[in-house]
Amino acid sequence: MLSPERRTSMAERRPSFANFSGNSNHIDTLMVPHLAGIEDPLPETTPEKVDVLIAGTGLVESVLAAALAWQGSTVLHVDCNDYYGDSAATLTVDQIKNWVNRVNNNDIISYNNAKLYLSKSIGPSCKYASRDFGIDLSPKILFAKSDLLSILVKSRVHQYLEFQSLSTFHTYENDSFEKLTNTKQDIFTDQNLSLMTKRNLMKFLKFVLNWEEMPEIWQPYADKSITQFLFDKFKLDKPQVFELVFSIGLCCSIDTKVPLALHRIRRYLISYDVYGPFPVLYSKYGGAGEVSQGFCRSAAVAGATYKLNEKLYSYNPTTQVATFTDGSKVTVTEKIIMSPTQAPEGNQHIPDQKYEANRMVCLVEKDCKEWFSEDESAAVVVFPPGSLKSGNKHVVQTLILGAGSECCPQGTSIWYLSTTESGVRAEMDLDAALEALEISIVRESSNDITENNDIVKISEDGRPIVNSVRLGQSFKEYIPRESVQHLMKLSYTQYTSTPPFDVVNPALFDNDELNNRANSVNKFIPNASDNGIIYTAMPSSEISYDEVVTAAKVLYEKIVGSDDDFFDVDFEDEDNDTVPQGASVNGAISYENAIDDDDDDDVDMGIRGDDSNEFVGQMEI
Amino acid sequence: MLQFKLVLLGDSSVGKSSIVNRFVKDSFDEFRESTIGAAFLSQTVTINDNDSDVAQEITVKFEIWDTAGQERYKSLAPMYYRNANAALVVYDITQADSLEKARSWVQELKNKVDDDSLVIYLVGNKIDLVSNNNDDQDKRAVERSVAETYAEENNLLFSEVSAKTGEGIKQVFQSIAENLYQIRKKQDTTNINSTQRGNAPVDIHLQRPSTNDSTSCCS
Numbered sequence: 001m002l003s004p005e006r007r008t009s010m011a012e013r014r015p016s017f018a019n020f021s022g023n024s025n026h027i028d029t030l031m032v033p034h035l036a037g038i039e040d041p042l043p044e045t046t047p048e049k050v051d052v053l054i055a056g057t058g059l060v061e062s063v064l065a066a067a068l069a070w071q072g073s074t075v076l077h078v079d080c081n082d083y084y085g086d087s088a089a090t091l092t093v094d095q096i097k098n099w100v101n102r103v104n105n106n107d108i109i110s111y112n113n114a115k116l117y118l119s120k121s122i123g124p125s126c127k128y129a130s131r132d133f134g135i136d137l138s139p140k141i142l143f144a145k146s147d148l149l150s151i152l153v154k155s156r157v158h159q160y161l162e163f164q165s166l167s168t169f170h171t172y173e174n175d176s177f178e179k180l181t182n183t184k185q186d187i188f189t190d191q192n193l194s195l196m197t198k199r200n201l202m203k204f205l206k207f208v209l210n211w212e213e214m215p216e217i218w219q220p221y222a223d224k225s226i227t228q229f230l231f232d233k234f235k236l237d238k239p240q241v242f243e244l245v246f247s248i249g250l251c252c253s254i255d256t257k258v259p260l261a262l263h264r265i266r267r268y269l270i271s272y273d274v275y276g277p278f279p280v281l282y283s284k285y286g287g288a289g290e291v292s293q294g295f296c297r298s299a300a301v302a303g304a305t306y307k308l309n310e311k312l313y314s315y316n317p318t319t320q321v322a323t324f325t326d327g328s329k330v331t332v333t334e335k336i337i338m339s340p341t342q343a344p345e346g347n348q349h350i351p352d353q354k355y356e357a358n359r360m361v362c363l364v365e366k367d368c369k370e371w372f373s374e375d376e377s378a379a380v381v382v383f384p385p386g387s388l389k390s391g392n393k394h395v396v397q398t399l400i401l402g403a404g405s406e407c408c409p410q411g412t413s414i415w416y417l418s419t420t421e422s423g424v425r426a427e428m429d430l431d432a433a434l435e436a437l438e439i440s441i442v443r444e445s446s447n448d449i450t451e452n453n454d455i456v457k458i459s460e461d462g463r464p465i466v467n468s469v470r471l472g473q474s475f476k477e478y479i480p481r482e483s484v485q486h487l488m489k490l491s492y493t494q495y496t497s498t499p500p501f502d503v504v505n506p507a508l509f510d511n512d513e514l515n516n517r518a519n520s521v522n523k524f525i526p527n528a529s530d531n532g533i534i535y536t537a538m539p540s541s542e543i544s545y546d547e548v549v550t551a552a553k554v555l556y557e558k559i560v561g562s563d564d565d566f567f568d569v570d571f572e573d574e575d576n577d578t579v580p581q582g583a584s585v586n587g588a589i590s591y592e593n594a595i596d597d598d599d600d601d602d603v604d605m606g607i608r609g610d611d612s613n614e615f616v617g618q619m620e621i
Numbered sequence: 622m623l624q625f626k627l628v629l630l631g632d633s634s635v636g637k638s639s640i641v642n643r644f645v646k647d648s649f650d651e652f653r654e655s656t657i658g659a660a661f662l663s664q665t666v667t668i669n670d671n672d673s674d675v676a677q678e679i680t681v682k683f684e685i686w687d688t689a690g691q692e693r694y695k696s697l698a699p700m701y702y703r704n705a706n707a708a709l710v711v712y713d714i715t716q717a718d719s720l721e722k723a724r725s726w727v728q729e730l731k732n733k734v735d736d737d738s739l740v741i742y743l744v745g746n747k748i749d750l751v752s753n754n755n756d757d758q759d760k761r762a763v764e765r766s767v768a769e770t771y772a773e774e775n776n777l778l779f780s781e782v783s784a785k786t787g788e789g790i791k792q793v794f795q796s797i798a799e800n801l802y803q804i805r806k807k808q809d810t811t812n813i814n815s816t817q818r819g820n821a822p823v824d825i826h827l828q829r830p831s832t833n834d835s836t837s838c839c840s
Contacts, residue, residue, distance in 0.1 A: 084698045131735070159661070160700060285703060293698040300689035307694040 056339030090289025167278035226261030317532030357541035377404025631711035
């Protein structure tokens with residue numbers, strides 16, 4: 001139910017709405033959105049008074065801005081940077097250079113320890129131009145069944161974006177991930193699995209799809225780790241457990257608690273086949289940076305005012321006046337929402353940011369096609385705990401993007417590595433993972449193999465040389481003849497108040513006046529420049545977009561009073577060409593049914609054909 | 622049907638939106654309602670291809686992106702410019718400095734869009750304020766010849782229009798469509814020999830999820 005105190009929405013305020021209001025039974029879905037500029041002339045100057053001021057154009061802030069603008073709030077959305085995206089930005093190489101300098105001058109709160117190597121191949125009149133690359137500060141993948149995807153479609157923001165599929169999830173194990181070239185084959189249909197293992201695996205997959213309805217199975221393990229649960233309860237072996245927990249669940253450590261891990265494993269499974277035989281999508285031209293730009297544009301279309309290069313100087317909660325560093329002022333009648341990266345000098349209310357995400361980004365002069373499925377241009381590589389020579393305790397997650405993503409030129413790729421490990425150990429783990437990736441790609445793409453198809457070739461002095469690459473199963477002894485050319489290597493530490501792989505804690509947003517009365521922790525501090533400001537949480541190390549909508553909704557409810565009409569926008573133009581093709585939307589359902597219905601066929605597993613379209617069939621078993 | 626992305630540029634109050642509004646509403650009234658609320662406006666024009674052996678009618682669909690006010694503080698996102706095929710750069714012939722601002726938008730476009738085949742159309746708006754009647758002649762602040770010379774030097778299409786009366790509006794879009802069609806035709810013939818790109822990525826255009834989408838938080 002809509003709360004009666006709810007502000008009228010933008011659609012309801014339109015003059016044309018009055019014509020229909022006498023006839024309200026007929027217009028329940030007729031919400032004609034406003035198009036700024038075309039229907040109303042835009043104001044000439046910055047508004048003097050707004051309902052909400054949002055600082056920072058990161059993901060949560062941008063989703064929130066669009067939700068509020070469509071709801072009918074007047075929104076001023078600023079960013080102190082000269083680009084969109086803030087902590088979620090997609091940057092060119094030149095922008096990265098500038099960003100690293102600012103981080104190292106302590107000009108950007110929430111980041112430190114930025115290190116950059118840049119080859120001479122990038123620059124004016126060089127082989128590559130700075131803007132050939134789009135580098136994400138928070139690389140993200142989008143699950144096909146997720147709250148953000150629903151919002152993207154509902155808000156029509158997906159029309160500004162182009163998505164591509166990602167089906168390849170490699171798990172690195174025993175110095176190799178060559179056998180894990182394709183999820184559909186390798187995760188479920190390993191020829192080496194015993195029948196008992198297959199049966200146990202199927203039992204688990206059936207359970208996890210509806211795990212919440214079967215508390216009797218997992219409740220006794222609620223405080224235990226997912227690995228223990230899978231070993232004890234489902235008698236699974238380590239390779240299957242690791243693939244389920246780290247590649248499918250994308251969990252960060254073996255200690256991940258059972259309910260969270262089950263939720264994450266299910267997320268992957270229900271996303272599979274929603275739009276095709278893959279669980280995950282990513283946006284072309286840049287990930288989170290593109291998505292936040294899309295929501296900002298949507299907010300602007302609904303009337304929000306945008307201003308880059310604008311930094312808050314201070315806010316006075318008594319007079320409600322916000323002052324910017326350029327001297328301009330605005331009265332904010334309701335709330336100021338701000339990313340920690342945008343905080344004014346003299347701030348004293350930024351929540352503790354005690355969690356680290358350590359990231360490394362490499363631009364590599366290799367197309368890395370060997371790692372992608374056919375017709376795809378991206379892959380996820382997961383290094384489970386203990387798989388690296390650094391003896392990593394935490395997972396290292398890697399997102400590889402090729403030129404097809406339009407984030408880098410032909411013949412190059414972007415490697416995003418991240419870990420929740422901290423300090424020196426994090427650097428060692430990231431370096432070890434980078435080395436493992438390099439050795440692997442050099443071996444798999446070696447010109448020696450393609451040029452000399454024979455295992456034995458004759459050297460110049462007439463002696464036969466054995467091509468060890470083709471003979472060696474393990475490449476522990478392999479000495480690469482060529483090295484991977486790094487065009488750029490960037491590493492940095494990012495801090496957040498959100499625990500790894502968790503969603504935001506709503507209590508974080510309690511730095512507002514209402515709560516100040518009850519909550520002495522966030523009380524008014526004389527001389528602080530940010531009294532009364534609500535801070536958003538920095539992105540966590542989560543590789544999916546899952547935390548974004550939750551965080552935006554919590555904030556929306558704080559401002560509007562209820563989240564009932566969060567993106568309650570119904571556009572009247574129904575493009576008929578958006579009817580789902582085939583039964584793709586029902587794919588996930590048939591997938592679940594498949595597992596339920598066929599019980600005793602699992603002997604077939606791994607023996608059936610490898611046509612990707614038959615994956616659902618292989619799963620049923 | 623050919624589809625092209627067209628972006629609008631120019632300072633606020635020169636009448637960018639009114640030009641599009643006039644074009645969209647006037648030319649195809651029956652489509653009007655369906656364009657409101659779309660992420661961008663779309664509108665089609667028909668052109669004739671007389672060069673081919675058989676004369677044929679070509680439908681060209683414009684996906685028109687309005688700035689939605691994001692140009693006011695130079696806050697247009699890279700997304701706005703990306704893959705634009707054509708740009709309409711608008712100035713106000715009754716405001717002296719507005720041509721100067723249009724020039725800086727043209728420069729901005731050339732910096733942001735790395736595509737030589739981008740069609741840029743410079744439009745002087747508000748000729749309704751300058752009738753042939755000599756009494757009103759003083760309202761004109763930008764001489765037609767000045768703008769025309771600038772357009773020629775920079776390889777831009779050019780005309781003066783009135784969004785208010787509709788004069789010249791349809792011709793602007795018609796001419797952009799014809800130019801884009803010729804460029805596309807040339808590209809198609811030159812690309813025939815070099816289209817074997819191989820691993821072309823699959824674009825996934827998201828479909829509307831079914832209404833029983835259990836993860837939707839809004840249902």
